Amino acid sequence: MKRRNFLISASTAGILAGLASGAGVGYASSSKNRPLALVYRGPAAYPGCSEAVAALLSSAPTGFRIQFCGPDENVQPSADALAAATIYAQPGGGEVKSAWRSLRAYSDDVRDFVNNGGRYLGFCLGAYLAGGNPGFGLLTGVAVESHIRSAKASVRGTDGTVVGVTWRGQRRHMYFQDGAHFRLQGSAPATVLATYDSGAAAAVITACGAGRVGLVGPHPEADLSWYTNGMANPDGIHFDLGHDLIESTIN
Structure with missing residues (x-):
């Protein structure tokens, strides 16, 4: 997967400023009563991807508090940190094998967190990493595969683009x-939430022990x-699909 060439928007820049210290205060609300989402930020994610996932979680109906975690953050995705969280989110990034070298040390703690009732959200690369070759090993009966390499894919290249999906019966x-x-x-x-035009599943929620795993190939x-x-989304910019993924994974 190529590096994404996108600018950090004003809203995301505000998130970066507000959380530069790594503090676990959500930008939707500073209330400590809100559930905590740990969002990985580090070499296994591209700049801007972690902040975009954080913004999505913060703006979801549940209104998560956000704590970035990773090798250069104040908090690591360790057993102690995960014990206080509802969700661990793995954003988009580059190649699976190189990302896994940065994540392998946390794998047992993340796997135990989900098996014991936690929630895992995987976006693009984070979805690949939910598997086990290599990855966190969170999936039973669900294979994660490259969509562009599938026989009926409408997209073949690795550059950013827009794809059509059917999400809960609606064209998006x-x-x-x-x-x-x-x-x-x-x-x-x-449970399949969305499919590509080929019919392949684009977003799924699955069980893992006592926990749940929400995965999406595109980027809500x-x-x-x-x-x-010159790229544009014909639907406009909306975050309801990402919110549906989040809320369906935690409930």
Whole structure:
């Protein structure tokens, strides 16, 4: 997956400023009564991707507090930090193998967190990393595969583009860059929220032990700044699909 060439929008820039210290105060509300989402930020995610996921979580109906975590943050995705969280979110990034080298040390803690009732959200690269070759090993009966390499994919290149999906029966469009699709095997404990035009699953929610895993191949967190070089979303910029993924994963 190529590096995304997008600008950080004004809203995301505000998030960066507000959380530069790594403080776990949500930008939707500073109330400590709101559930906590740990969002990975570090070498396994591209600049801007972590902040976009954080903005999506903060603006969701549940209104999460946000704590960035990672090797250069004040908090690591460790067992102690995860114990206080409702969600661990893994944003988009580059290649799976290189990302995994930065994440392997946290894998046991993340896997235990989800198996014991936590929620994992994976966006693009974060969806690939939910698998186990390599990855966190959170999936049973769900295979994560490159969509652009599938036989019926409408997109072949790795540059950012817009793809059509059917989300809960409605035609929508989403930012996409070498994202995954999901192949359900047998009676996998999974719900498909969206499909690509090929019919392959574009967003799924599945069980993992006592927890749940929400995965999406395209980018429901993409704001206007992602749409460069004349690219546009014919639906406009909306975040309801990402909010649906989040709320359906936690409930």
